[in-house]
Amino acid sequence: xxxxxxxxxxxxxxxFLRRALQSWQLYVLLLPALVWLFTFAxxxxxxxxxxxxxxxxxxxILASPWATPIFKYFEQFFSTSIAVNAITNTILLSLYQLIFxxxxxxxxxxxxxxxxxxxxxxxxQTISYAPYFLxxxxxxxxxxxxxxxxxxxxxxxxxxxxxxxxFTSQAQYFRPMYIGSTIYQTMGFNAIIYxxxxxxxxxxxxxxxxxxxASKLKRIWYIDIPLIMPTVILMLVLSIGNxxxxxxxKAYLMQSPANTTVSEIISTYVYKVGLQTAQYSFATxxxxxxxxxNFIILFLANLLSRKFADISIF
Amino acid sequence: MKKKxxxxxxxxxxxxxxxxxxxxxxNHALMIIICLIIFYPLYYVVLASLTxxxxxxxxxxxxxxENLYLEGYAKALEFPSLTTGYVNTVKYTVMSxxxxxLATVPAAYTLSRHDLPGRKTLMFLFTFTxxxxxxxxxxxxxxxxxxxxxxxxxxxxxxxxxxxNLIVCRSFFESSIPVELLEASRIxxxxxxxxxxxxxxxxxxxxxxxxxxxxxxxMWNTFFNALMFLQDDSKMPLQVVLRNLVLSNxxxxxxxxxxxxxxQKVIDQLKYxxxxxxxxxxxxxxxxxxxxxVAGVTIGAVKG
Numbered sequence: 001x002x003x004x005x006x007x008x009x010x011x012x013x014x015x016f017l018r019r020a021l022q023s024w025q026l027y028v029l030l031l032p033a034l035v036w037l038f039t040f041a042x043x044x045x046x047x048x049x050x051x052x053x054x055x056x057x058x059x060x061i062l063a064s065p066w067a068t069p070i071f072k073y074f075e076q077f078f079s080t081s082i083a084v085n086a087i088t089n090t091i092l093l094s095l096y097q098l099i100f101x102x103x104x105x106x107x108x109x110x111x112x113x114x115x116x117x118x119x120x121x122x123x124x125q126t127i128s129y130a131p132y133f134l135x136x137x138x139x140x141x142x143x144x145x146x147x148x149x150x151x152x153x154x155x156x157x158x159x160x161x162x163x164x165x166x167f168t169s170q171a172q173y174f175r176p177m178y179i180g181s182t183i184y185q186t187m188g189f190n191a192i193i194y195x196x197x198x199x200x201x202x203x204x205x206x207x208x209x210x211x212x213x214a215s216k217l218k219r220i221w222y223i224d225i226p227l228i229m230p231t232v233i234l235m236l237v238l239s240i241g242n243x244x245x246x247x248x249x250k251a252y253l254m255q256s257p258a259n260t261t262v263s264e265i266i267s268t269y270v271y272k273v274g275l276q277t278a279q280y281s282f283a284t285x286x287x288x289x290x291x292x293x294n295f296i297i298l299f300l301a302n303l304l305s306r307k308f309a310d311i312s313i314f
Numbered sequence: 315m316k317k318k319x320x321x322x323x324x325x326x327x328x329x330x331x332x333x334x335x336x337x338x339x340x341n342h343a344l345m346i347i348i349c350l351i352i353f354y355p356l357y358y359v360v361l362a363s364l365t366x367x368x369x370x371x372x373x374x375x376x377x378x379x380e381n382l383y384l385e386g387y388a389k390a391l392e393f394p395s396l397t398t399g400y401v402n403t404v405k406y407t408v409m410s411x412x413x414x415x416l417a418t419v420p421a422a423y424t425l426s427r428h429d430l431p432g433r434k435t436l437m438f439l440f441t442f443t444x445x446x447x448x449x450x451x452x453x454x455x456x457x458x459x460x461x462x463x464x465x466x467x468x469x470x471x472x473x474x475x476x477x478x479n480l481i482v483c484r485s486f487f488e489s490s491i492p493v494e495l496l497e498a499s500r501i502x503x504x505x506x507x508x509x510x511x512x513x514x515x516x517x518x519x520x521x522x523x524x525x526x527x528x529x530x531x532x533m534w535n536t537f538f539n540a541l542m543f544l545q546d547d548s549k550m551p552l553q554v555v556l557r558n559l560v561l562s563n564x565x566x567x568x569x570x571x572x573x574x575x576x577x578q579k580v581i582d583q584l585k586y587x588x589x590x591x592x593x594x595x596x597x598x599x600x601x602x603x604x605x606x607x608v609a610g611v612t613i614g615a616v617k618g
Contacts, residue, residue, distance in 0.1 A: 016431055016432075019429075019431045020431040020432065023427075023429070023430060023431060023506065025505055025506035025507045026424045026427060026430055026506050027424070028507075029420035029421065029423060029424045029506075029507075029510060030420070030421045030424040030425070030436070032416060032417040032420070032421065032474070033417045033418065033420075033421030033440075033474075033475050033480065034421075036417055036471070036474045036475045037439060037440060037443070037475070039456065039460065039471075040453070040456065040471065040472045040474075040475075041443040041447065041448075042439075042443075043448075043452075043456050043459075044447065044448025044449070044452035044453045044455075044456045045446070045447070045448045045452070046448075046452075047448050047451075047452030047453075047455050047456060048448055048449070048452055050451075050452070050455075057455075057458075061455075108348070111341050111344065111345070112345065114337070114338070114341055115341065115342065115345060120342075120345070123349075124345045124348070124349055126601055126604055127349045127352055127353055128348070128349070128352060129600065129604050129607070130352060130353070130356065130597060130600065131352060131356075133531060133596040133597060133600045134356075134535075134593055134596070134597075135534070135535030135536075135537060135553050135592070135593075136535070136537060137535075137537050137553040137554075137556050137557045137561075137592070138535075138553075138556065138589060138592055138593045140561065141556060141557075141560045141561060141585070141588075141589045141592075142355055142356070142359055142589060144560065144561060145359065145362075145560070145585050145586060145589065146355060146358070146359075150371065150373065151373065152358065152373050152374075152375065154373065155372070155373020155374065156373070156375070158373075159373075184351075184352065188352070189607075189611075192607075192608055192611045192612065193611055193612070196611075196612045213331070215331050215333045215334055215337075216330075216333075216334045216337050216338075217333065217337060241445060248538070249537060249538045252538070253537075253557065253561060267450070270449065270450050270451065271450055271542075274450060274451040274454070275450070275451070275454060275542060280451050280455070283450070283451045284449065284451040284452060287449035287450055287451060287452075288449065290449070291446055291447065291449055294445075295445060295446050298445055
């Protein structure tokens with residue numbers, strides 16, 4: 001790529017073309033996916049310009065007039081009281097989620113790896129995947145019936161002498177319920193990658209450690225953890241890179257009139273103002289702001305990990 | 315049973331310190347507790363769907379179906395939306411698997427070929443969309459512009475390629491179809507088509523199964539796209555129907571005449587029944603197919 005301006009460039013272009021023509025069959029195999037890519041990934045990106053236009057659905061994207069001033073809808077968003085609230089909620093929810101759920105699959109994988117009975121190991125692992133196959137709707141429904149005022153959880157609390165807690169509607173329970181259910185859903189499945197990394201560790205390390213009389217905990221600390229660290233950092237960068245895209249489907253499903261003060265995140269807000277009240281340009285502006293912040297965070301996280309750990313996702 | 319295994323295991327393992335033994339006991343106990351925490355809520359919902367609501371409503375823990383009561387299942391079949399939801403979901407899932415396989419597998423093969431001119435640029439164009447997207451509204455407008463709003467294609471086509479799946483599939487081709495095979499078949503005069511269809515594909519049954527399952531699960535569970543891209547109630551998939559019936563409390567509407575208490579009893583149970591009916595197919599199938607999921611994730615991890 002760096003030699004693109006050398007005098008040989010034209011002939012390079014010609015060889016490229018010749019090679020491309022020879023591989024036409026490969027491009028044909030790629031064609032359906034390319035059509036998908038431009039229709040459902042890049043065309044919507046082009047559609048983002050309606051954030052800077054007064055979009056009218058009849059006129060279409062091109063014919064709609066530019067917004068004056070050009071950042072009208074961004075200014076409109078930041079002038080609402082919802083903006084600060086939605087941004088804070090988004091960041092807090094994903095930050096808490098990262099803090100409370102990121103390490104769980106790692107610890108689970110490390111501990112499961114210490115189970116030597118392969119049948120038990122397999123059984124535990126298989127059970128741990130189960131919630132991953134539940135949809136968000138099923139998961140939230142299960143929470144809803146189990147944690148409702150007259151559900152089994154509250155009955156147990158009352159039996160133990162406590163008072164009924166409104167888990168599914170009160171604002172203070174939204175984040176714990178959200179993050180708890182995320183851990184429930186993803187612990188087993190996210191552990192797969194760490195378990196695979198642990199299985200790849202050469203037994204020689206353990207043999208050497210055992211000769212030195214290292215206990216199991218020491219082996220975890222001095223062998224397992226350092227050796228899976230690259231995987232951990234990679235997953236961490238990816239999680240940080242998704243910090244603003246925290247699962248809106250579940251947040252939307254878990255919303256109740258009483259908890260929107262904490263459960264209204266940017267994406268649920270975009271859905272509501274965009275599709276339920278048809279303020280397309282405004283909602284697109286809000287969504288674009290979210291995407292850009294997210295992309296910057298990912299970029300920075302990747303930069304840090306490349307600098308300090310020599311691991312990069314790009 | 316499990317405890318016994320733990321002891322047997324202990325004997326087969328050498329060089330354990332006292333601390334290790336404590337650790338093992340603690341660790342095995344923890345694993346069993348984790349399994350119970352994961353498994354019991356689902357088991358409880360299934361039991362509650364089969365048990366007399368009077369007992370369920372006392373809020374005690376259930377361990378087996380006491381007073382078997384199947385009225386809920388009989389009532390559930392009377393909800394036409396539930397049946398259409400089921401039929402729709404099955405239809406969308408089958409369509410999605412076919413379309414997605416046709417789009418993803420050949421593309422993944424092409425991108426696995428290191429001699430493909432423009433490979434890096436193409437890969438970048440795909441990967442970039444994992445980290446940046448148009449978002450909800452532009453997607454909605456695209457669906458309308460393409461003219462597939464409120465049709466099955468509105469769910470199937472946007473999901474035709476998942477870039478993550480594409481990368482997993484590409485990694486599979488890269489690591490399991492040796493270059494020598496391609497060179498040999500070229501000497502025999504085989505074209506790229508010939509190599510892909512006659513040699514690469516027949517060697518790829520595992521990855522095809524993995525892809526089919528990834529796409530099927532995701533379409534079976536799809537909710538938000540249906541909410542955004544479909545309009546008619548008659549087209550809604552199971553997940554939307556489930557949300558309407560259980561979470562939006564639309565159950566209480568419609569049934570009149572019956573005694574109020576009796577009605578409430580059935581409504582309570584209906585929730586458990588509907589959840590069970592929606593989740594059961596996947597929960598029953600997954601133990602048999604989970605190894606493909608593990609294979610998929612592990613293949614994907616090789617090349618990140």
